[in-house]
Amino acid sequence: MRSRLAKRVYYGWVVAACCFVSSGIMFGMTYSFSVFFDALLGAFDASPARISLVFGVQTFAIYAGAALLGGALDRFGPRRILLLGTLLLGGGLYGTGLSASYPVLVATYGLVTGVGMGCLYLVAYAVVPHWFRRRRGTATGFASAGLGVGMLLIAPGSAELIARYGWRGAFRTLAVVLTALLLLAVLFLADSPGSVGADRSHEFPGESASAERAGRPALDGGVEPIGGVRETVRSLPFALVVLGWTLIYAPLFVLVNHAVPFAGDLGARWAGVLALSVIGFTTSAARLGIGFGADRVGRVRVFVVSSSLMGVSLLALPFAGGPVGLLAVATCFGIGYGGNGALLSPLVADLFGAEQLGALYGIVSLAFGVAGLFASPLASVGYETFGSYLPVFLVVGAVGLAGAACIEGAGRLRGVL
Numbered sequence: 001m002r003s004r005l006a007k008r009v010y011y012g013w014v015v016a017a018c019c020f021v022s023s024g025i026m027f028g029m030t031y032s033f034s035v036f037f038d039a040l041l042g043a044f045d046a047s048p049a050r051i052s053l054v055f056g057v058q059t060f061a062i063y064a065g066a067a068l069l070g071g072a073l074d075r076f077g078p079r080r081i082l083l084l085g086t087l088l089l090g091g092g093l094y095g096t097g098l099s100a101s102y103p104v105l106v107a108t109y110g111l112v113t114g115v116g117m118g119c120l121y122l123v124a125y126a127v128v129p130h131w132f133r134r135r136r137g138t139a140t141g142f143a144s145a146g147l148g149v150g151m152l153l154i155a156p157g158s159a160e161l162i163a164r165y166g167w168r169g170a171f172r173t174l175a176v177v178l179t180a181l182l183l184l185a186v187l188f189l190a191d192s193p194g195s196v197g198a199d200r201s202h203e204f205p206g207e208s209a210s211a212e213r214a215g216r217p218a219l220d221g222g223v224e225p226i227g228g229v230r231e232t233v234r235s236l237p238f239a240l241v242v243l244g245w246t247l248i249y250a251p252l253f254v255l256v257n258h259a260v261p262f263a264g265d266l267g268a269r270w271a272g273v274l275a276l277s278v279i280g281f282t283t284s285a286a287r288l289g290i291g292f293g294a295d296r297v298g299r300v301r302v303f304v305v306s307s308s309l310m311g312v313s314l315l316a317l318p319f320a321g322g323p324v325g326l327l328a329v330a331t332c333f334g335i336g337y338g339g340n341g342a343l344l345s346p347l348v349a350d351l352f353g354a355e356q357l358g359a360l361y362g363i364v365s366l367a368f369g370v371a372g373l374f375a376s377p378l379a380s381v382g383y384e385t386f387g388s389y390l391p392v393f394l395v396v397g398a399v400g401l402a403g404a405a406c407i408e409g410a411g412r413l414r415g416v417l
Contacts (some may be wrong), residue, residue, distance in 0.1 A: 003018075003393070004356045010199070010202065010203075011190060011193065011196050011198040012128070012129075012131030012139065012193070012198065012200070012203065014130055014132070014188055014190070015079075015128065015189060015190055016128050016139050016140075016142050016143045017126060017188075018082075018123075018145050018185040018188050018189040019124045019125075019127055019128055019143035019144075019146070019393075020142060020144075020145060020146035020149075021039060021146060021181060021182065021184075021185040022082060022085075022120045022121075022123050022124040022125075022126035022146065022182070022185060022214075023120070023121070023125070023143060023144050023145075023146035023147045023150070023155075023164070023184060023315065024146030024147060024148075024149045024150030024154075025089075025120065025146075025150055025154075025178050025181060026062075026089075026117045026120035026121050026124060026150070027145075027146075027147040027150050027151065028149070028150020028151050028152075028153060028154030028173040028280070028291060029089075029093075029113075029117070029149070029150070029154055029174065030058060030059070030062070030117055030258045031150075031151050031155065031276065031280075032154050032155045032158045032276070033054075033055045033058075033256070033257060033287065034256060034258070034259060034260040034261070034272070034276070035155055035158045035159050035162070035260070035273060035276070036158065036162070036167055036170075037161060037257070037260065037261070038049060038260075039166075039167035040054070040105070040167065043167065043268075044101070044102045044105060045163065046102055048261075048380050048384070049377050049380045049381055050102070050136075052257060052377045052380045053106075053377050053378075054105060054106055054110050055253075055257055055376055056108060056349055056373040056374065056375075056376055056377050056389070057106055057110035057111065057112060057114065057116070057268060057373070057374070058093075058109060058110045058111075058114035058372075059114070059253065059368065059369060059371075059372020059373060060114070060369040060370070060372060060373040061093055061111050061113075061115050061117075061118060061369075062112025062115070062117045062118040062121055062368065062369065062372070063118060063121070063365045063366050063367070063368040063370075063372070064362070064369050065114065065115040065117075065118025065122075065364045066118040066119075066121050066122045066366075067362040067363050067365060067366045067369075069081060069118065069122055069358070069362060070358045070359040070361060070362020070363060070364070070365075071358065071359045071362070072358075073122055073126060073358035073362070074356060074357075074358035074359055077190050077191030077192065078189055078191060078351025079186060079190070079191055081119050081122060081123055081298075082119065082182070082185065082186050083124045083186050084116075084119050085115075085116045085117070085118070085119025085120040085122075085123070085182070086116070086119075086120075086179055086183060086186060086336055087116070087179075087183040087294060088112055088113070088115050088116025088119065088144060089113055089116030089117060089119075089120065089175075089176050089178065089179070090116075090175045090176070090178065090179035090180070090182075090303045091112060091116075091175075092108050092109065092111075092112035092113030092114075092116055092175075093108075093109075093113055093138035093171050093172070093174055093178070094171070094172050094175035095107075095108035095112065095170065096108040096113065096320035097167075097168040097170075097171035097172035097175070098110040098168070098172075098366045104234070105290075110259070117360075119217040119336040120182070121364065122358070122361070122362060123189075123364070123367075124142070124143060124144065124146070125143075125144065125344055125345045125361060126345055126357050126358045126361040126362070128140045128143045128163060128345065129345050129346060129349045129354050129357055130192075130357065131193065131198075131200070131203065132203050133203050133204050134202070134203050134204075134205075134295075135203065135295060136295065136299075136346050136349070137290075137291040137292065137293075137294040137295040137342065137343060137346055138291050138292045138295055139291075139297050140291060140342055140344075140345055140346050141287040141288055141289075141290060141291020141292065141342035141343075142287070142288060142291065143295075144286050144287050144291075144341050144342050145283075145285075145287040145338075145342070146284075147257075147280070147283060147284065147341060147415070148279075148280040148281060148282070148283040148284020148285070148286075148287065148293050148334070148338065149280065149284050150303055151276055151279060151280025151281075151283070152277050152280035152281050152284065153280075155273060155276040155277055155280065156159040156176075156273065156277055157310075158170055158174065159273055160333030161173055162172070164207045176261045177409065180294040185287065187250065190233060200257075206378045208283075226238075226352060228356070228400075229356050229359050229360060229363075232352050232360060233360075233363060236410075236413060237351060237352075237413045237414050238352065238360075238364070239404045240407070240409050240412075240413070241347070241348070241351065241367075241406070241407060241408035241410050242364050242366070242367045243308075243367070243403070243406050244367075244403045244405075244406030244407040244410065245364060245365075245367035245368065245371075245403065246367040246368075246370050246371050246403065247399050247400060247402050247403025247406065248307045248311070248340065248370075248400055248404060248407070249335075249367065249368055249375075249403075250309065250371045250374075250396055250399050250400060250403075251310050251311055251313070251370040251375075251396050251397060251399070251400040252337060252371075253371055253372045253375040253376050254314070254375050254376055254379045254392070254393070254396045255314065255317070256276065256279075257275060257322065257376040257379070257401075258376070258379055258380075258383075258389065259275045259326075259330070260271040260272035260273060260276075261383075262317075262326075262389050263275065263323070263326060265305035265387075265389070266320075266321075266322055266323070266326065268322065268323045268326075270323075271323035271327065272326070273325050274323075274327065275327055275330040276330075277328055278327055278331055278334060279330050279331075279333060279334040279337065280334070282330070282331050282333075282334030282335050282338060283334040283335070283337045283338035283341060283362075284338065285337045285338065286336075286337075286339055286342070287338040287339075287341060287342035287343065287344075288333065290302060290306065290338060290339040290342055290343075291294070291343065291364075293341035294339075294342070294343055294346075298416075298417075299343050299346045299350055300329070300343075300347060300350060300407070300411040300416050300417055301345060301411070301417060302339055302343060302350070303339070303340045303343045303347050303407060304407050304411070304417075305339065306335075306336045306337070306338070306339025306340040306343075306402050307336065307339075307340045307400065307403060307407060308336070308400075308401055308404040309332060309333075309335060309336030309339070310333055310336040310337055310340070310400050311397045311398070311399070311400025311401035311403070311404060312336075312397065312401070313329050313332045313333035313336060313394050313397070314333075314393050314394075314395035314397030314400060315393070315394060315398070316329050316332070316397075317329050317393045317397075318388075318389055318390040318393045336337075344361075345361055347407070348360055348364060348414060351410060351411070351414050351416065352414075354392075368396060375396070378383070378394050379396065382395070407415045
């Protein structure tokens with residue numbers, strides 16, 4: 001079936017569609033945490049910081065799992081990794097709906113579901129660059145746009161399920177539905193162009209026959225690799241990328257976990273839930289457009305500008321003043337997040353080469369784990385200390401701008417800016 005389809009269309013777009021589903025489910029589910037926040041807070045009689053820690057553990061598990069499995073992706077192929085992630089995600093979500101204590105909640109929703117999401121994340125972002133070079137930004141923009149659609153559907157869908165069936169029933173329902181969708185993606189995903197007989201000559205003109213048989217793309221952009229994985233990881237540009245991603249995504253994790261409580265302080269909790277959907281819609285649209293444009297004006301440059309917009313949005317958030325202002329900030333943030341989210345794996349490939357992208361992308365993704373583990377709980381502590389989100393959002397916004405500066409530094413060191 002896949003081979004017949006490959007004769008009609010370039011199969012890289014089918015792979016990108018499977019990655020679209022993977023990113024949509026993974027991010028739509030994890031970024032809906034704030035929708036479940038109040039229900040979990042009441043059910044487990046825990047402080048807001050302890051409930052936020054569950055999300056932090058999940059986020060760390062996502063990206064630690066991605067780092068550990070990056071080499072496995074290169075070795076065993078994406079279909080097996082996506083299947084593993086599907087089973088872990090479905091089992092973890094169903095187990096969350098049955099959890100009777102806080103430690104069990106941490107184990108099921110934090111660890112098991114988190115590692116499953118890590119598998120989905122790795123496939124969603126590290127696979128497409130192996131199928132595209134000429135239109136790499138466009139293809140990864142499309143694949144990562146699933147994030148926005150997932151947020152647009154899963155956040156309000158989860159709220160409706162909680163209202164109808166309670167939070168436990170909502171988790172069990174999501175487990176069944178999302179597992180079914182992911183199994184469909186596993187069915188159509190291909191491990192390499194050779195496995196379905198896809199012709200990559202249009203995307204990789206001049207690629208050697210041996211590289212094509214092995215399913216590896218040629219390096220592009222005229223940037224020579226630093227060396228093997230060890231040499232690259234030890235280099236200053238790589239360290240700047242890891243630090244930059246850690247700082248850039250602190251605003252993201254703070255916003256998605258505190259948008260609903262912040263809106264509640266404004267007397268419009270509904271606007272916080274809607275803001276998550278607005279971010280989802282705008283980031284999805286931005287990824288489609290910005291990925292295409294970045295192929296022409298420079299992917300690293302666009303990444304830096306987009307990341308800066310995320311930081312500026314957090315600086316503006318405490319002055320939103322009401323639902324309209326909150327939704328306006330969410331729109332700006334979604335555009336910035338869409339711009340850099342579309343270019344995550346292209347950034348790594350453009351700076352360090354695509355030959356060992358699974359391993360390198362998995363390692364640099366630990367930055368997300370660190371940001372997710374600490375940013376949201378520290379924001380909760382800051383709010384409890386000051387009784388206001390004003391100092392929290394100002395500090396986090398400045399941190400995001402510092403992260404964008406780190407990526408610019410890495411680009412200049414590698415000669416791509």
